[in-house]
Amino acid sequence: MAAPFVVSGPGGVAIRTRLKQLTPDDETVLRLVGAHLGTLASQDLKARCRDGLAHSGGTWAARKRELTPLSSSRWAGSITKASHDQWALARRCQLAHIQNLEAGIRTIEDRLSQPVGRKGTKKAPGGYRSRREWHAKSRRLRVLQDRLAAARADREAGIVHVVRGGKRLARTRHHLEAAQLTASAWRRGWEAERWFLAADGESGKRCGNETIRVSPDGEASIKLPAPLTYLANAPHGRYVLACRVAFAHRGAEWADRVAANRAVAYRIHLDIGRDRWYLTASWQIPLTPALPIEAALAHGVIGVDMNADHLAAWRLDDHGNPTGSPRRFFYDLTGTAPHRDAQVRHALSRLLYWARACGVQTIAVEDLDFAAEKTREKHGRNRQFRQLISGMPTGKLRARLTSMAGAAGIAVIAVDPAYTSKWGAQHWQKPLTTKNRKTTRHDAAAVAIGRRAQGLPIRRRTAPPPQHRSDAVGHRTVQAGPGVLGREGTRPRIPGPRTRSAGAGCGANAGNQNAQHRSGRSAEHETWQQDSLPLSL
Structure with a gap:
């Protein structure tokens, strides 16, 4: 990735x-x-x-x-x-x-x-x-x-x-x-x-x-x-x-x-x-040196999910928590080429105006390229899906967004598009849905894109396990508040053995919270299994 x-x-x-x-x-x-x-x-x-x-x-x-x-x-x-x-x-x-x-x-x-x-x-x-x-x-x-x-x-x-x-x-x-x-x-x-x-x-x-x-x-x-x-x-x-x-x-x-x-x-x-x-x-024009990614993310980020008919955007604070309500910027890609280009420019203009009103200096987008995905040999009879991805103006959106954001003084961060829609829907769609707001899969993908740009894991913090399997209830909360210090750091060392096979705080991956959502990421997110007792005892 x-x-x-x-x-x-x-x-x-x-x-x-x-x-x-x-x-x-x-x-x-x-x-x-x-x-x-x-x-x-x-x-x-x-x-x-x-x-x-x-x-x-x-x-x-x-x-x-x-x-x-x-x-x-x-x-x-x-x-x-x-x-x-x-x-x-x-x-x-x-x-x-x-x-x-x-x-x-x-x-x-x-x-x-x-x-x-x-x-x-x-x-x-x-x-x-x-x-x-x-x-x-x-x-x-x-x-x-x-x-x-x-x-x-x-x-x-x-x-x-x-x-x-x-x-x-x-x-x-x-x-x-x-x-x-x-x-x-x-x-x-x-x-x-x-x-x-x-x-x-x-x-x-x-x-x-x-x-x-x-x-x-x-x-x-x-x-x-x-x-x-x-x-x-x-x-x-x-x-x-x-x-x-x-x-x-x-x-x-x-x-x-x-x-x-x-x-x-x-x-x-x-x-x-x-x-x-x-x-x-x-x-x-002379190329301006790109900002360090840490400086670009100092005031939060807006994650943007590109779709065939709209841009789904959500603002994230500097801790990766979605704030406010999601925004959608629609465009119509029917008609002549000048009309389609005008629709794309209008949607991007509204996105940039909203970013400047929020005080955010960075927009995160997917580095999409459907060159290999829209062939008839790969998707076969799924003609509707091939037409969908062929109609997405990824190249035009990329070029327009880069040019317009550069003129507005807003940085653009490109992230790997792998599993953003799937993991966003899995971890963020249901928690962000309320009685007055229906969170779509695209809105959840925007949150996943923003968190990946910030270097944070897409998955949310899960509820603590039962007491007989790990620490006492209360170790992990569903979502840490923005004022909690060290919420992504290593868990504190507690005296005494946690299990019969390893001491407390001795795991090799106990503090590795910065990797992406994948198998083998961190010990506390894997299935717990007790080592067998040595035969020499």
Whole structure:
């Protein structure tokens, strides 16, 4: 079981604003520049994929020299870098696909080797239910093996499969009726996604970017490619947009960077559904050193359990005792991607506001990763469960929470997710349920997550055993109060033998209360058994 750790803050910032009041000439210029640079980007990506593993600094420089006469030196640098990043991303996705195929093949081979009808355990699945299912899975095994062989051959040869504009949008062309799109509408979206209007920043240059420049007063201008310089309305082949740019979020931070001529990268894109133009500004920020976990937990912690439709949170004091009432922050993950992202941000904003109102500086979450759990080979017919864990936005929640908590000055602690829901329901759900409050399994899991972040055991203190088995009644209470000193320490030594086999206070694990809930944790939580008497007496 992994130890809890403080999550490092974000390494970059991205903000977005709408380009309002664009004139028809502005939109025409943006479309022409985006289409021209998009064509160059497609050609460069094709050349990068053709190089494969033979890519080097020399081939990169040669590609840039070929693009410079058709655009500019800085546009060529942005295009070649974007191609290299896209090829590297496809390479990483290819490796993840191979690992997923290998995991599925191992699972099927293990289940095929077992007798038909054998029941599985909690840790490993059993055999298949019928001969028909066994036969179908044996055929699927051959299909996965062929796919794995092809993927491994592509990886060894340096071949990747990349689509500028997205594979999903490309496949939508063959299912226009299901997507409720016309051919012309799909063509407009396809062309807009393949445009290229992005430029990397450069420190020391005017306003931090010479290609797409935004001044502190909001004036935006673009360096036109060489074939389109006749469209310029400003000196040095630049086109100045009629609108004024203003960033509502982190606007002061962006203005400080621009005024100091520090690097800022920009991207302009068109939202076809809304018919609106947007400008995204991004820059890197220095990584702040993570707080020691002891300092982060000085004022308590809020345990958060992530679910498919809500966040269950409960505040714990510095002794691990839940205080107040649990809170739930709901979100709806249906609809478009921007809507889902807005729902996640709204739920996290309410969580952070509540944490600041409580005076808590730390949030504990599970380090979830369902990469290996959502395959059809592992859960078989349980399609509903696979859809449930596939719909949980663990990656998006992690990234959003890290970024937003860093801006709010709140630390995030990630804990091992093993058995938090099970042990939380076992030890905390019933004791925290009252006549006026019904504690759910998710609320109890939030308590377990918070206690694990604090390094405390999840299990509660149990009632004392009968007098004839251990100390007199009164040694252990159900739950110690926050003012009791030494409640997690070693029990005091009582004179006289406790049993006929060991003296009082001599147990090797008598004071070990900091380990997690597992077998062999502490002697007082195990089944008591008296040692046999030595035969020499």
